[in-house]
Amino acid sequence: MNHPDGSPSGTAPGGPAPSEAPAPVPAPAVSFADLGLPAEVLRTLGDLGVRAPFPIQAATLPDALRGRDVLGRGRTGSGKTLAFGLPLLTRTAGRRAEPKQPLALVLVPTRELAQQVTQALAPYAEALRLRMATVVGGMSIGRQIAELREGAEVVVATPGRLHDLVERKACRLGRVRITVLDEADQMCDLGFLPQVAEALDQVRPDGQRMLFSATLDRDVDQLVRRHLHDPVVHSVDPSAGTAATMEHHVLVVHGPDRYAVTTEIAARDGRVLLFLDTKHGVDQLTRHLRAHGVHAAALHSGKSQPQRTRTLAQFKNGQITVLVATNVAARGLHVDDLDLVVNVDPPTDPKDYVHRAGRTARAGESGSVVTLVLSGQRRETSRMMTEAGIEPTVTKVRSGEAALSRITGAKAPSGTPLDAGPATARPKNTNTPFRGLGTSKDTSRAAGGRSRKAGEARKLAEARKAALVRRNG
Numbered sequence: 001m002n003h004p005d006g007s008p009s010g011t012a013p014g015g016p017a018p019s020e021a022p023a024p025v026p027a028p029a030v031s032f033a034d035l036g037l038p039a040e041v042l043r044t045l046g047d048l049g050v051r052a053p054f055p056i057q058a059a060t061l062p063d064a065l066r067g068r069d070v071l072g073r074g075r076t077g078s079g080k081t082l083a084f085g086l087p088l089l090t091r092t093a094g095r096r097a098e099p100k101q102p103l104a105l106v107l108v109p110t111r112e113l114a115q116q117v118t119q120a121l122a123p124y125a126e127a128l129r130l131r132m133a134t135v136v137g138g139m140s141i142g143r144q145i146a147e148l149r150e151g152a153e154v155v156v157a158t159p160g161r162l163h164d165l166v167e168r169k170a171c172r173l174g175r176v177r178i179t180v181l182d183e184a185d186q187m188c189d190l191g192f193l194p195q196v197a198e199a200l201d202q203v204r205p206d207g208q209r210m211l212f213s214a215t216l217d218r219d220v221d222q223l224v225r226r227h228l229h230d231p232v233v234h235s236v237d238p239s240a241g242t243a244a245t246m247e248h249h250v251l252v253v254h255g256p257d258r259y260a261v262t263t264e265i266a267a268r269d270g271r272v273l274l275f276l277d278t279k280h281g282v283d284q285l286t287r288h289l290r291a292h293g294v295h296a297a298a299l300h301s302g303k304s305q306p307q308r309t310r311t312l313a314q315f316k317n318g319q320i321t322v323l324v325a326t327n328v329a330a331r332g333l334h335v336d337d338l339d340l341v342v343n344v345d346p347p348t349d350p351k352d353y354v355h356r357a358g359r360t361a362r363a364g365e366s367g368s369v370v371t372l373v374l375s376g377q378r379r380e381t382s383r384m385m386t387e388a389g390i391e392p393t394v395t396k397v398r399s400g401e402a403a404l405s406r407i408t409g410a411k412a413p414s415g416t417p418l419d420a421g422p423a424t425a426r427p428k429n430t431n432t433p434f435r436g437l438g439t440s441k442d443t444s445r446a447a448g449g450r451s452r453k454a455g456e457a458r459k460l461a462e463a464r465k466a467a468l469v470r471r472n473g
Helices: 039-047 055-065 080-092 111-127 141-150 159-167 184-189 193-202 219-227 255-266 279-291 305-317 350-357 375-387 402-408 452-472
Strands: 070-073 104-107 132-135 154-157 178-182 208-213 232-235 246-252 272-275 296-299 322-325 340-343 367-373 393-396
Touching: 039 080, 039 111, 055 070, 055 080, 055 232, 070 080, 080 104, 080 111, 080 154, 080 178, 080 208, 104 159, 104 193, 111 132, 111 154, 111 305, 132 141, 132 159, 141 159, 154 159, 159 193, 178 184, 178 193, 184 193, 184 208, 184 219, 184 350, 193 219, 208 219, 246 375, 246 402, 255 272, 255 279, 255 340, 255 367, 255 402, 279 296, 279 322, 296 305, 305 322, 340 350, 350 367, 350 375, 367 375, 367 402
Parallel strands: 070 208, 070 232, 104 154, 104 178, 132 154, 178 208, 246 367, 246 393, 272 322, 272 340, 296 322, 340 367
Antiparallel strands: none
16 A cells, blocks of 8 residues: 555565554544643643644644554644654653653754754643653763763653663663654664664563654655554645745856855845855855854854754844754754745755755745755756755846845845954955865966965065074174
């Protein structure tokens, strides 16, 4: 049997095939109270202003609360965290973890997503008197060991750090009754499949497993067949890139004009998220934007976790209006009122496009995704978007043009540097790469055809000669 959403199907060796949710699908619940959640959870939902379940929550909560294995696909930003988090907490409530032995585990691909999941579930965990611990790289492992030693019913972890703690015997997974894999496809893409499979081999074999993701493909099928028991499959939303409230634009730019176009987009009113391929490119563009008066900050894996946490907080509260990032921000980043995502470097993988795009138009809001391409990149970008199911509007633009402002809200930057030192004007015919390919060669020439380096060498020789004359005076 092939499911229309592309989710794994068929009979796995040694295990039954995933089962579809009963048809016809019941109408979404009017309120969370219809789903049988505890009074403490309902009260907390009300206090936080969460009135009605999103479709993925209405579809999966009944099965998850009954203890069924669940395979859930929902558009990024559709509410998957509460879809797995509320039943996990509800079914764990009333139990107490022994030191180093959690009762529930949520595995996620990135530090940012781990922190976001923890923050989203913390009010409900507190209401149910459950202790949570976040286990991620880039933070003090000693502090995390201490938290686990004190006891935590629920652990939210990245696979690498969890593996390290298990190896150190600081965490034992044998009592974990409920395991969630969030964004499992990205964990596989990042090379975490062995650690994820290892963790699933160590949790209770008769426990509940839930897998939630925006896409279900490739190595995820292997995890489903091996570790999920007759899962109910729910797919309630299209992929992120096909959201009806999202506009997609390809802006064809002239190479030497790309810095100016990007800077004007970044100077718009409102937040914008800029994606580039490399850490070097992110840092280079961030310095350029700040030198021209744009409140920008960089986010990539080369930053420490405290730096990354602070940068995200500043972006969310408006102190920073431009976040320049690698794909580390393509998942798990939720920012209210983020209505523009720009691919400064076009992605080559359609899944990367889908997840970058999913940072906007979240929870039914509207947003735009803009991809900057040079003429030579148009064919490859068109192929990638076709594979992603995207039909963008293609427009040729130059800096300062009305079309650029109409599509992105671009405007001229203030030009007042935010950090020490004056802003350096960038010549219109200089196309310094964003991709971290190294610095461009210095082609400036001194008078008489001599290079700048030769001129500097001549000045140094003259200075040495003058010093020798003074000394021999």
